[in-house]
Amino acid sequence: MEMPLPPLNPHSPSEPVEAPPARQDTPSAAPPVHRFTPCTEPFRWEGVPVTAYQSTPATAADFAGITRQTLFGHGGETIGFEVRYFEIAPGGWSSLECHEHAHAVIGLRGVGKVLLGDTVQTLGFLDLAYIGANCVHRLVNDGPTPFGFLCIVDAKRDRPRRLRPADVPELLDNPALAPLIQRAAVQTTPCPE
Amino acid sequence: MEMPLPPLNPHSPSEPVEAPPARQDTPSAAPPVHRFTPCTEPFRWEGVPVTAYQSTPATAADFAGITRQTLFGHGGETIGFEVRYFEIAPGGWSSLECHEHAHAVIGLRGVGKVLLGDTVQTLGFLDLAYIGANCVHRLVNDGPTPFGFLCIVDAKRDRPRRLRPADVPELLDNPALAPLIQRAAVQTTPCPE
Numbered sequence: 001m002e003m004p005l006p007p008l009n010p011h012s013p014s015e016p017v018e019a020p021p022a023r024q025d026t027p028s029a030a031p032p033v034h035r036f037t038p039c040t041e042p043f044r045w046e047g048v049p050v051t052a053y054q055s056t057p058a059t060a061a062d063f064a065g066i067t068r069q070t071l072f073g074h075g076g077e078t079i080g081f082e083v084r085y086f087e088i089a090p091g092g093w094s095s096l097e098c099h100e101h102a103h104a105v106i107g108l109r110g111v112g113k114v115l116l117g118d119t120v121q122t123l124g125f126l127d128l129a130y131i132g133a134n135c136v137h138r139l140v141n142d143g144p145t146p147f148g149f150l151c152i153v154d155a156k157r158d159r160p161r162r163l164r165p166a167d168v169p170e171l172l173d174n175p176a177l178a179p180l181i182q183r184a185a186v187q188t189t190p191c192p193e
Numbered sequence: 194m195e196m197p198l199p200p201l202n203p204h205s206p207s208e209p210v211e212a213p214p215a216r217q218d219t220p221s222a223a224p225p226v227h228r229f230t231p232c233t234e235p236f237r238w239e240g241v242p243v244t245a246y247q248s249t250p251a252t253a254a255d256f257a258g259i260t261r262q263t264l265f266g267h268g269g270e271t272i273g274f275e276v277r278y279f280e281i282a283p284g285g286w287s288s289l290e291c292h293e294h295a296h297a298v299i300g301l302r303g304v305g306k307v308l309l310g311d312t313v314q315t316l317g318f319l320d321l322a323y324i325g326a327n328c329v330h331r332l333v334n335d336g337p338t339p340f341g342f343l344c345i346v347d348a349k350r351d352r353p354r355r356l357r358p359a360d361v362p363e364l365l366d367n368p369a370l371a372p373l374i375q376r377a378a379v380q381t382t383p384c385p386e
Contacts, residue, residue, distance in 0.1 A: 130226075
């Protein structure tokens with residue numbers, strides 16, 4: 001039976017990467033594979049740029065020591081979601097925010113804390129956290145090593161609403177939550193380039 | 194300023210899991226966190242069932258030694274995607290198939306091979322593979338240890354079309370691809386329960 005072959009890499013990433021010869025893969029002009037490079041800081045992938053976490057913060061305490069890498073979703077893929085890898089350096093934190101869209105979070109590196117509504121959860125390797133619609137949240141790295149995690153979201157989503165401590169007085173009253181909400185604009189320990 | 198708190202866990206998973214006390218998390222009736230349990234086989238998460246990979250194969254060689262765990266998307270989450278973890282035991286393989294929807298694949302455990310159109314790629318820890326629309330594909334574990342990977346897909350998607358070796362004669366002619374296409378119905382080495 002004759003069957004036409006599918007088009008090769010119909011939605012190849014914008015920066016295709018050749019597989020290293022040592023792996024003895026079959027040759028291909030542009031395989032849709034991005035190799036993880038385990039010896040770099042922060043965690044990096046061949047052909048995947050490290051980008052700013054968000055646009056410039058309104059204040060120095062809005063977020064600190066966090067980078068973003070979009071692993072899937074910015075290369076013309078025909079998917080309705082984005083897979084991002086965020087890495088928070090020791091002492092850093094993400095924005096305090098809420099929004100209508102949900103986050104699916106998977107810990108990949110180190111251990112961090114997640115403010116989820118009125119709870120705090122620790123998140124380690126391959127732990128899963130679901131941040132539901134309109135749930136106030138922030139991720140914090142109070143440990144000595146980088147804290148990295150996947151965060152998967154719908155591609156079509158609302159913009160996050162950034163919150164200030166004064167916006168969540170009920171959470172500030174909780175001594176377990178207050179340290180995660182009131183972050184000082186301290187120096188983080190960036191990962192070396 | 195008074196601000197209403199968001200509803201807690203508005204879309205909590207169907208099997209919520211308490212965080213272990215040792216982690217000193219704040220108490221909560223049903224935190225939306227599923228802990229990874231690193232000492233189990235296959236990789237498992239608290240409250241996440243291990244399910245069959247697909248319905249019964251039409252022949253014994255269609256797939257072998259592969260399990261599925263849906264980490265996000267089957268618990269009432271308001272997301273337009275599903276995050277699945279598949280684990281292939283030594284000697285096992287997934288279906289040879291193609292479909293309109295794309296896969297975003299991330300290696301998590303061990304090393305496997307991915308048939309991607311007319312190429313073969315190896316996939317190790319945190320390597321990324323994009324399986325585009327209508328790309329013939331299969332994942333194979335010819336190594337001595339379990340091969341596990343995340344596979345993220347749109348929740349709304351077409352059904353896979355399972356292929357037989359006779360459907361892809363062009364690929365069978367390639368000696369690098371033929372072993373991944375013609376799989377014997379051998380005994381795999383299942384992970385212990």
